[in-house]
Amino acid sequence: MTLPRQRGLTEQAADAAIDTACRLLRLPSIRNEFNEIADRAVKDQMTYRGFLAELLMTECDDRSRRRSERRIKAAGFPREKSLRAFDFDANPNIDAATVHTLASCEWIKKSQPLCLIGDSGTGKSHMLIALGTEAAMKGYRVRYTLATKLVNELVEAADEKQLNKTIARYGRVDLLCIDELGYMELDRRGAELLFQVLTEREEKNSVAIASNESFGGWTKTFTDPRLCAAIVDRLTFNGTIIETGTDSYRLASTRARAEVTAAAS
Numbered sequence: 001m002t003l004p005r006q007r008g009l010t011e012q013a014a015d016a017a018i019d020t021a022c023r024l025l026r027l028p029s030i031r032n033e034f035n036e037i038a039d040r041a042v043k044d045q046m047t048y049r050g051f052l053a054e055l056l057m058t059e060c061d062d063r064s065r066r067r068s069e070r071r072i073k074a075a076g077f078p079r080e081k082s083l084r085a086f087d088f089d090a091n092p093n094i095d096a097a098t099v100h101t102l103a104s105c106e107w108i109k110k111s112q113p114l115c116l117i118g119d120s121g122t123g124k125s126h127m128l129i130a131l132g133t134e135a136a137m138k139g140y141r142v143r144y145t146l147a148t149k150l151v152n153e154l155v156e157a158a159d160e161k162q163l164n165k166t167i168a169r170y171g172r173v174d175l176l177c178i179d180e181l182g183y184m185e186l187d188r189r190g191a192e193l194l195f196q197v198l199t200e201r202e203e204k205n206s207v208a209i210a211s212n213e214s215f216g217g218w219t220k221t222f223t224d225p226r227l228c229a230a231i232v233d234r235l236t237f238n239g240t241i242i243e244t245g246t247d248s249y250r251l252a253s254t255r256a257r258a259e260v261t262a263a264a265s
Contacts, residue, residue, distance in 0.1 A: 029062035030055050071136040075177075076144050081129035091123050093245035099127065102240065103134045107206060108175050113235050114208040117215070118244030124210035125179055127242070131208065132177045140174035147181040147194070147209075154193035163193070171200040175208060182213035182221045191222045191231070198234045209235060 009017065015035070022031035037058060041051040083103055088096040107114065114131070116124040129144065136142045145153075150170075157166035170176060176197075186194065201207055213221065215232050222228035 027059050029059045033058055067139075068137045071139075071142065072133055075132055075136055075142040077129050077132065078144070079129070080133075081126045082133065083127075083130045086123065086126055086130060091244060091247070093118070093243060094123065094127070095242075098240070098242065099131075102131055105135050105138050105140060107240060108135055108140055110238075111201075111203055111206055113206060113237070113239035115235055115239060115241045116208070116210040116244060117241065118212065119246045120212055122244035122247065124212070124244050127244070128177050128179055128208055128210045132175060135175045141172070142175045142177065143170065143173040144177040144179065147178050147186075148184055150178060150197070151186055151190040151194055154197065155190060158189075158193060163196075167197055167200050170197050171205065173205065175206045176201060178207065178209045180212075181209045182211040182218060184221070185223065186221055188224060188227075191224065191227055195227060195231055195234075198231060202234050203237075207235060 018034055019031055022028070022034070034055070037051070037054050040046075041054065046054065083099065086099075088094060088099075102114065116127055118124055132142045132144055154163065154166060157163045198207060211218075215236075218232060219225060219228050222231055
């Protein structure tokens with residue numbers, strides 16, 4: 001399609017031409033914000049180059065935001081969590097500087113693992129989701145899953161002769177976040193299938209896990225000692241281990257609210 005071109009367009013005709021051109025070129029942000037940016041350009045006495053740069057950067061910024069939103073949605077996080085919302089004062093076991101260094105995602109670039117170990121309510125899942133979200137916003141492909149859900153999916157894939165395809169799919173993402181590892185005992189078959197996923201990713205792509213069990217207690221989840229040792233080795237080699245402690249932040253918050261309510265009544 002060729003747009004008719006002529007000099008001396010009225011403001012209304014120019015707006016219509018811009019709208020049509022933006023639709024053809026698939027520039028929704030420029031189409032939506034052109035009038036506001038144009039008015040600002042007149043007010044600020046922008047040069048033509050400055051005005052064009054403002055238009056193009058608006059489109060680039062919006063596309064980047066939409067890509068981040070798509071990656072976050074594709075990751076499958078169960079809820080929104082951010083580092084900004086994490087209360088480091090409530091859990092002094094977690095070093096804020098270490099976490100903010102992890103937020104730079106250099107460890108993902110180097111295909112290194114991350115282990116978050118601690119009792120329930122100490123912020124492991126919050127940290128796992130928040131760091132996964134940071135990675136997605138920085139352009140990395142991320143996938144979140146519960147350990148039991150992953151194992152069940154692998155077992156079903158094996159039964160349907162789709163195991164290689166499923167393992168390859170989990171192997172392609174830049175960061176695999178596995179939550180609640182250690183909550184339930186896995187049979188030997190499930191543990192071996194999980195081991196295959198970790199082996200597929202070893203030193204190629206990062207894995208981040210959250211577990212309520214210390215490594216010494218993982219024999220309750222992976223009952224084969226040799227397999228357990230091999231899994232721990234793959235999840236810790238050249239990685240970062242953060243121990244979130246034993247004091248539940250959620251329990252402390254609940255007790256604090258209860259005390260406030262009791263004092264007010």
